[in-house]
Amino acid sequence: MKINVTVNDEQLEMEVGYDEFLVEALRRYGFNSVKRGCDTGCCGLCTIWINDQPTLSCSSLAVRANNQKITTIEGLQEEATDFAKVLVKEGAEQCGFCSPGFIMTILAMKRELKNPTEEEIIHYLTGNLCRCTGYLGQLRAVKKYMGVV
Amino acid sequence: MIKLFQIKNYAIPNTIEEAYQLLNEKRANTLLGGCGFLKMGKKTIPTAIDLSHLGLDKIKEDENAIEIGAMTSFRAVEVSSILNDHFDGILPRAVKEILGVQFRNVVTVGATVYSRYGFSDFITALLALDAYVILYKGGKIPLAAFLAQGCQKDILIKIVILKKNTRAAFHAMRNSQGDYAILNVAVSKENNEFKIAVGARPQRAMIAREASKLLGEGQLSEAMIEEVSILAAKELTFGSNMRGTKEYRQILCKALVKRGIKEVLS
Numbered sequence: 001m002k003i004n005v006t007v008n009d010e011q012l013e014m015e016v017g018y019d020e021f022l023v024e025a026l027r028r029y030g031f032n033s034v035k036r037g038c039d040t041g042c043c044g045l046c047t048i049w050i051n052d053q054p055t056l057s058c059s060s061l062a063v064r065a066n067n068q069k070i071t072t073i074e075g076l077q078e079e080a081t082d083f084a085k086v087l088v089k090e091g092a093e094q095c096g097f098c099s100p101g102f103i104m105t106i107l108a109m110k111r112e113l114k115n116p117t118e119e120e121i122i123h124y125l126t127g128n129l130c131r132c133t134g135y136l137g138q139l140r141a142v143k144k145y146m147g148v149v
Numbered sequence: 150m151i152k153l154f155q156i157k158n159y160a161i162p163n164t165i166e167e168a169y170q171l172l173n174e175k176r177a178n179t180l181l182g183g184c185g186f187l188k189m190g191k192k193t194i195p196t197a198i199d200l201s202h203l204g205l206d207k208i209k210e211d212e213n214a215i216e217i218g219a220m221t222s223f224r225a226v227e228v229s230s231i232l233n234d235h236f237d238g239i240l241p242r243a244v245k246e247i248l249g250v251q252f253r254n255v256v257t258v259g260a261t262v263y264s265r266y267g268f269s270d271f272i273t274a275l276l277a278l279d280a281y282v283i284l285y286k287g288g289k290i291p292l293a294a295f296l297a298q299g300c301q302k303d304i305l306i307k308i309v310i311l312k313k314n315t316r317a318a319f320h321a322m323r324n325s326q327g328d329y330a331i332l333n334v335a336v337s338k339e340n341n342e343f344k345i346a347v348g349a350r351p352q353r354a355m356i357a358r359e360a361s362k363l364l365g366e367g368q369l370s371e372a373m374i375e376e377v378s379i380l381a382a383k384e385l386t387f388g389s390n391m392r393g394t395k396e397y398r399q400i401l402c403k404a405l406v407k408r409g410i411k412e413v414l415s
Contacts, residue, residue: 059252061184
């Protein structure tokens with residue numbers, strides 16, 4: 001089935017299967033920042049935005065993206081770089097595999113929450129798992145980026 | 150990637166009647182909710198029916214009731230000012246610990262309730278609020294009756310909760326943040342009438358009827374709350390799974406019921 005989507009502000013016609021999830025379709029079309037992780041909706045590696053809302057691309061059927069606006073980290077290079085600099089400065093970047101999904105959630109949180117508490121930050125990020133950092137460095141970086149320290 | 154489920158045809162109906170006709174054309178035709186659990190199954194679906202064009206994703210209120218459309222996401226429930234302002238906000242509280250914000254943007258109210266998931270936090274909270282489900286053919290049915298009946302092919306259109314002067318509390322115990330609950334409890338109080346709902350036992354949520362009745366009749370003392378919590382843990386059945394044993398759930402039930410009662414009385 002052909003669908004028309006806006007990916008990172010560009011119109012794109014995609015050929016997708018009825019039972020294909022967005023993570024597969026987007027990667028097939030070259031958006032390789034979108035990672036496949038647990039494939040059960042738990043790890044947040046595949047986080048993208050659909051109509052500016054952080055969403056799991058491993059759990060969203062591609063056909064449903066027809067006429068919707070999709071954003072991946074390729075479309076948020078400037079903001080992502082700003083955050084990545086803070087992340088590196090705090091020594092919170094290790095293997096980096098979870099970073100695209102993690103950063104997509106953080107950029108969504110920055111738009112949504114004003115002056116969040118540490119508890120609110122942790123709650124918003126519950127859906128993003130990192131297998132190697134232990135989260136403390138990441139939390140320091142997020143708090144600095146959000147301007148709450 | 151190994152694909153366990155297959156969709157042969159995809160339909161996006163413009164009316165509920167059209168969706169109902171498609172649903173009943175073949176036994177395995179399936180309505181799509183958020184699709185979060187779709188890939189966990191091995192089903193081959195002749196026609197998948199997408200309800201996203203039917204405007205069922207709204208939360209509305211009027212003088213008497215609040216309505217939650219079947220395609221409303223859990224995230225919309227969580228941030229809804231209407232639902233945060235009523236029933237002590239137990240519906241947003243019941244969904245906010247479910248995995249992450251990305252997942253809650255996917256999961257829908259209708260699919261959760263229609264599937265009668267035993268692990269659901271949302272169903273337990275709804276049950277304590279005396280909610281109704283509105284089915285396209287089946288009409289208005291109390292949620293408790295809907296949960297008790299077998300699965301019939303129908304379309305859940307919305308959930309309705311009557312606006313009353315209800316105090317409510319929701320508590321759940323998890324092994325870790327974001328995990329499914331080992332047990333969840335919702336308690337509501339409207340005048341002298343109480344409802345104690347217990348879910349994730351791991352069977353689907355049920356009202357502890359005898360305990361709820363006793364609480365409404367007795368003196369609201371510490372001893373009575375203790376007695377009611379013991380009765381709730383005794384009258385309901387519990388089971389074991391990877392998250393907890395039957396015995397542990399029974400102990401948790403007593404503790405969470407007590408906390409819920411004290412919260413609605415505070």
